[in-house]
Amino acid sequence: MKGLHILTEESRNKIAHAGKLGYSFRRHLHERLIEAFLFLSAILSIAIMLAIIVMLIKESFVFFQHVSIWEFITDTQWTPLFDDAHYGIMPLVSGTIVSSFIALLVALPMGTIIAIYLSEFAPFTVREMAKPFLELLGGVPTVVYGYFALLFVTPILQTIFPELPGFNLLSAGLVMGIMIIPYVSSMTEDAMRAVPMNLREGSYAMGATRFQTAIRVIMPAAFSGIAAAYILGISRAVGETMVVAIAAGMQPNLTWNPMEPAATITAYIVQVSLGDLPHGSIGYQTIFAAGLTLLLITLTFNIIGHVLRKRYREIY
Amino acid sequence: MKRVNDLEEIRRIIGLHKRWDLIFMITGIIALMIAVLTFMALFAHMLVDGMPRLSWDFFTSFPSRRPESAGILSAWVGTTLVMLVTAIAAVPLGIGSGVYLEEYASKNLLTEIIEINVTNLAGVPSIIYGLLALGLFVYQLGFGQSILAAGLALALLILPVVIVATREAIRSIPVAIREGAYALGATKWQTVSDHLLPYSSAGILTGIIIGLARAIGETAPIITIGALTFIAFLPPSPVKSEFPYISFEWLTAPFTVMPIQMFNWVSRPEEAFQLNAAAAGLVLVVMTLAMNGLAIYLRYRMRKNIKW
Numbered sequence: 001m002k003g004l005h006i007l008t009e010e011s012r013n014k015i016a017h018a019g020k021l022g023y024s025f026r027r028h029l030h031e032r033l034i035e036a037f038l039f040l041s042a043i044l045s046i047a048i049m050l051a052i053i054v055m056l057i058k059e060s061f062v063f064f065q066h067v068s069i070w071e072f073i074t075d076t077q078w079t080p081l082f083d084d085a086h087y088g089i090m091p092l093v094s095g096t097i098v099s100s101f102i103a104l105l106v107a108l109p110m111g112t113i114i115a116i117y118l119s120e121f122a123p124f125t126v127r128e129m130a131k132p133f134l135e136l137l138g139g140v141p142t143v144v145y146g147y148f149a150l151l152f153v154t155p156i157l158q159t160i161f162p163e164l165p166g167f168n169l170l171s172a173g174l175v176m177g178i179m180i181i182p183y184v185s186s187m188t189e190d191a192m193r194a195v196p197m198n199l200r201e202g203s204y205a206m207g208a209t210r211f212q213t214a215i216r217v218i219m220p221a222a223f224s225g226i227a228a229a230y231i232l233g234i235s236r237a238v239g240e241t242m243v244v245a246i247a248a249g250m251q252p253n254l255t256w257n258p259m260e261p262a263a264t265i266t267a268y269i270v271q272v273s274l275g276d277l278p279h280g281s282i283g284y285q286t287i288f289a290a291g292l293t294l295l296l297i298t299l300t301f302n303i304i305g306h307v308l309r310k311r312y313r314e315i316y
Numbered sequence: 317m318k319r320v321n322d323l324e325e326i327r328r329i330i331g332l333h334k335r336w337d338l339i340f341m342i343t344g345i346i347a348l349m350i351a352v353l354t355f356m357a358l359f360a361h362m363l364v365d366g367m368p369r370l371s372w373d374f375f376t377s378f379p380s381r382r383p384e385s386a387g388i389l390s391a392w393v394g395t396t397l398v399m400l401v402t403a404i405a406a407v408p409l410g411i412g413s414g415v416y417l418e419e420y421a422s423k424n425l426l427t428e429i430i431e432i433n434v435t436n437l438a439g440v441p442s443i444i445y446g447l448l449a450l451g452l453f454v455y456q457l458g459f460g461q462s463i464l465a466a467g468l469a470l471a472l473l474i475l476p477v478v479i480v481a482t483r484e485a486i487r488s489i490p491v492a493i494r495e496g497a498y499a500l501g502a503t504k505w506q507t508v509s510d511h512l513l514p515y516s517s518a519g520i521l522t523g524i525i526i527g528l529a530r531a532i533g534e535t536a537p538i539i540t541i542g543a544l545t546f547i548a549f550l551p552p553s554p555v556k557s558e559f560p561y562i563s564f565e566w567l568t569a570p571f572t573v574m575p576i577q578m579f580n581w582v583s584r585p586e587e588a589f590q591l592n593a594a595a596a597g598l599v600l601v602v603m604t605l606a607m608n609g610l611a612i613y614l615r616y617r618m619r620k621n622i623k624w
Contacts, residue, residue, distance in 0.1 A: 144358070241535070291447040
């Protein structure tokens with residue numbers, strides 16, 4: 001800075017101005033503050049997960065001081081709001097399993113067939129029209145599907161099975177399956193389209209037909225993505241609430257027969273929430289115990305999906 | 317002689333395999349048709365039942381014990397206010413989180429945990445978010461069974477959607493854009509706010525719209541919070557005639573939303589109420605379809621216009 005006096009005023013101003021482009025405390029602070037905010041919002045997702053787990057475990061803990069875990073798992077009745085209270089989760093679990101099973105019986109094959117068709121067979125225009133349409137189908141609110149199951153599908157099923165009651169797991173499961181198709185098909189299709197073209201070309205060059213290529217080359221190559229799609233479908237089915245709450249009735253019923261009315265874990269939570277249960281009562285705690293069971297089931301599937309994805313991931 | 321036989325044999329095999337191709341193609345079209353027809357049936361059924369009920373009065377009346385004079389005024393006002401809270405909470409947090417994970421995060425264990433966690437959160441059933449909101453917002457934080465608690469619950473629910481959309485939109489911007497900004501002396505945040513966010517705005521907007529469309533239809537978490545099914549009044553107006561003109565009383569008001577109103581009507585035995593349910597469902601479906609359609613259109617425009 002010693003020789004500055006020999007410069008003209010103009011150049012001196014320029015140098016002083018250039019100093020602002022160097023390290024500036026204010027600018028540095030500004031950047032750090034923004035980064036801190038961004039970091040906090042990213043960390044929030046972990047906080048949410050922890051909050052969910054802590055909240056469910058905390059309330060369930062109180063519940064399990066009142067009811068033993070053994071009773072919770074083995075009792076075959078779920079009547080927490082009656083005078084003669086029983087706290088066996090099995091009736092709710094059986095309802096969940098039956099309705100999810102029917103839903104997956106519809107959604108997984110249909111979703112896979114649609115995905116293979118769209119990814120390997122369909123002409124460009126069909127795909128461009130079908131994809132947004134399926135997306136719209138996935139956007140319809142679940143309560144609307146519940147209405148559809150109760151007032152459209154059940155009456156149709158009743159003409160085939162006259163003894164079918166107005167509330168039943170069958171129609172709820174079928175509609176849930178239709179509802180889940182878009183999730184399964186779009187994820188499966190994405191996975192299949194991500195398989196590089198030269199695998200297809202290799203297969204065609206060996207004289208394979210489209211069907212053979214799809215089944216023997218593309219599907220194995222896309223296995224990890226397809227597994228992820230199936231797992232997501234299962235999670236959706238298990239956690240689906242409104243369709244079963246509306247169309248399957250809300251009585252806990254230990255049955256494996258889809259023609260009967262029954263309640264799922266989710267439907268029970270809805271039923272209790274519709275009533276007016278005081279905070280801290282045993283009824284209030286039951287929905288958290290039910291919620292914890294549900295979370296454990298879906299987390300198990302998510303972890304299986306994660307492991308499958310890691311183990312069978314093909315990298316090209 | 318042998319050779320001709322072989323040729324015929326090969327032809328036969330090829331024909332057989334080609335037939336499988338055809339069979340599968342027909343199966344695929346049938347499966348697609350079943351999905352399409354189901355949707356058509358759903359829409360037609362609701363249209364036939366609900367259309368006669370749709371009138372100006374239906375939108376401007378409160379729910380009532382008499383089905384002919386019942387309407388969805390409190391429901392659509394509630395839905396609008398809840399969505400407002402959801403958007404205000406989820407949009408900055410979702411975008412912030414997406415930007416952090418894409419641009420700022422170093423590749424370490426914490427980042428990986430956050431990433432896995434976002435995927436896991438997307439797989440958590442919506443009713444669990446309702447239980448979280450019930451325990452945390454309604455009782456622990458004392459928000460009560462209010463618009464605020466419902467809006468925040470739905471915000472948590474759609475957060476993963478916004479995060480994933482933000483990340484994908486930012487990731488698709490070429491590195492050259494960032495390098496150009498840095499070369500001109502921009503700081504990281506200047507690069508993000510002046511270049512990356514504007515370029516990815518269409519993609520982020522698509523994610524936000526899809527998330528909100530999902531939130532509008534969500535019923536279970538809001539029932540869990542304890543929203544009432546019969547509300548014959550509106551929350552206090554956010555605009556006041558005297559100073560300070562803006563009031564936040566509505567945040568703590570009891571409320572109902574469209575899907576809950578519909579659920580309430582569906583679960584009544586009287587057929588007249590089920591017609592109301594069809595009409596409310598029609599409004600709900602048109603709302604979500606319009607939002608999803610807008611998102612699809614935006615994405616289509618984006619794909620067509622942007623060529624890096």
